[in-house]
Amino acid sequence: MDSIDVVVIGGGQAGLAAGYFLRRSGLSYVILDAETSPGGAWQHAWESLHLFSPAGWSSIPGWPMPATREPYPSQAEVLDYLACYEHKYALPVIRPVQVERISRSGKRLLVEADDGRQWHTRAVISATGTWRRPYTPGYEGLDAFGGVQLHSAHYSHPEPFAGTRVAIIGGGNSGAQILAEVSKVAETTWITQREPAFLADDVDGRVLFARATEKWRAQQEGREPNVPEGGFGDIVMVPPVVDARRRGVLVSMTPPVRFTATGMQWADGSERNFDAVIWCTGFRPALSHLEGLGLVNAQGRIDVDDTKVRSIAEPSVWLLGYGDWNGAASATLIGVTRYAREVVRQVTACCAAACG
Numbered sequence: 001m002d003s004i005d006v007v008v009i010g011g012g013q014a015g016l017a018a019g020y021f022l023r024r025s026g027l028s029y030v031i032l033d034a035e036t037s038p039g040g041a042w043q044h045a046w047e048s049l050h051l052f053s054p055a056g057w058s059s060i061p062g063w064p065m066p067a068t069r070e071p072y073p074s075q076a077e078v079l080d081y082l083a084c085y086e087h088k089y090a091l092p093v094i095r096p097v098q099v100e101r102i103s104r105s106g107k108r109l110l111v112e113a114d115d116g117r118q119w120h121t122r123a124v125i126s127a128t129g130t131w132r133r134p135y136t137p138g139y140e141g142l143d144a145f146g147g148v149q150l151h152s153a154h155y156s157h158p159e160p161f162a163g164t165r166v167a168i169i170g171g172g173n174s175g176a177q178i179l180a181e182v183s184k185v186a187e188t189t190w191i192t193q194r195e196p197a198f199l200a201d202d203v204d205g206r207v208l209f210a211r212a213t214e215k216w217r218a219q220q221e222g223r224e225p226n227v228p229e230g231g232f233g234d235i236v237m238v239p240p241v242v243d244a245r246r247r248g249v250l251v252s253m254t255p256p257v258r259f260t261a262t263g264m265q266w267a268d269g270s271e272r273n274f275d276a277v278i279w280c281t282g283f284r285p286a287l288s289h290l291e292g293l294g295l296v297n298a299q300g301r302i303d304v305d306d307t308k309v310r311s312i313a314e315p316s317v318w319l320l321g322y323g324d325w326n327g328a329a330s331a332t333l334i335g336v337t338r339y340a341r342e343v344v345r346q347v348t349a350c351c352a353a354a355c356g
């Protein structure tokens with residue numbers, strides 16, 4: 001069994017950002033990642049995905065993302081960047097390692113992998129993202145629906161849907177972007193809980209990050225943030241979505257009351273048949289490895305202190321990169337840096353005070 005100061009779980013952008021600061025801390029540490037190659041969830045994004053902000057606004061600490069071929073980096077360019085990043089800083093990533101459980105072991109924590117490997121550690125930084133827990137809402141009759149069902153987590157390209165009738169459920173950026181390309185080859189219906197919120201055409205991720213920064217500052221200063229309505233869920237008008245609006249397909253309808261064997265039924269009794277449903281209904285934090293410590297609350301999150309990154313119930317566990325409850329914009333490339341720095345500052349102070 002290895003004994004080490006810090007175990008980081010997850011080798012996506014959040015785990016690498018933590019590694020960058022740990023590298024300079026003098027602590028011994030390792031990054032355990034369940035994937036077989038670098039890039040975290042970006043490896044599973046759909047092929048045409050482009051970020052909604054330029055490279056300069058899509059970087060993790062230290063080395064910035066190099067200039068990209070198009071104004072907004074592609075999925076392949078993000079993967080390249082993250083692979084080169086961990087190589088450049090010689091980050092101690094071990095993969096594939098699937099962490100199954102963490103438990104208390106005297107003054108330390110015991111981290112156990114599914115292949116029997118174990119680490120004794122003073123601090124755990126959990127950076128496991130959300131991709132491994134796609135969320136699908138429940139509907140009456142869903143079990144009987146005979147069509148294809150796919151979550152955006154597993155969507156790759158539109159070709160399999162050519163010539164079919166497809167319902168795309170979800171009013172966020174994934175829903176809008178997948179609708180934009182599937183509607184070119186299939187008959188699509190867009191279903192959203194409420195009227196989708198579109199950002200202005202000239203607004204991209206940079207404005208969203210500026211708003212997130214203002215929220216973070218306001219939290220530090222104990223005041224109300226001075227930001228307009230709208231946030232990270234609002235739809236960024238990337239070129240394919242603008243094109244979908246031009247083609248008249250960017251129109252949504254309210255959800256059905258139930259599924260049928262061949263489609264869906266609405267409250268007024270009307271029905272539509274579909275060959276496939278693509279769920280663009282988001283993700284939940286992947287925290288099953290922390291269940292044994294009794295930290296996961298009824299909302300599937302972990303109660304954190306005022307800094308947003310440290311577990312209240314188990315102060316040797318830090319959380320990083322899970323989104324708003326864990327820090328404004330912490331689930332984005334540029335947004336994770338300030339929380340990674342704070343996590344490592346706290347971990348270093350805690351280890352110096354011999355808390356574990």
Ligand code: FAD
Binds near residue numbers: 050051128132286
């Ligand atoms: P992940 O990338 O999911 O990495 C977590 C890692 O932990 C994975 O490698 C996983 O295998 C591993 N892991 C999980 N559980 C375990 C375990 N038990 N043991 C060991 N390893 C484990 N952000 C931007 O900044 N700009 C954008 O334009 C943008 N667009 C996006 C578009 C889409 C469609 C989506 C879904 C996200 C987008 N994001 C964007 C958000 C964000 O950058 C990604 O979600 C990002 O992948 C989150 O990084 P992470 O490191 O927190 O998690």
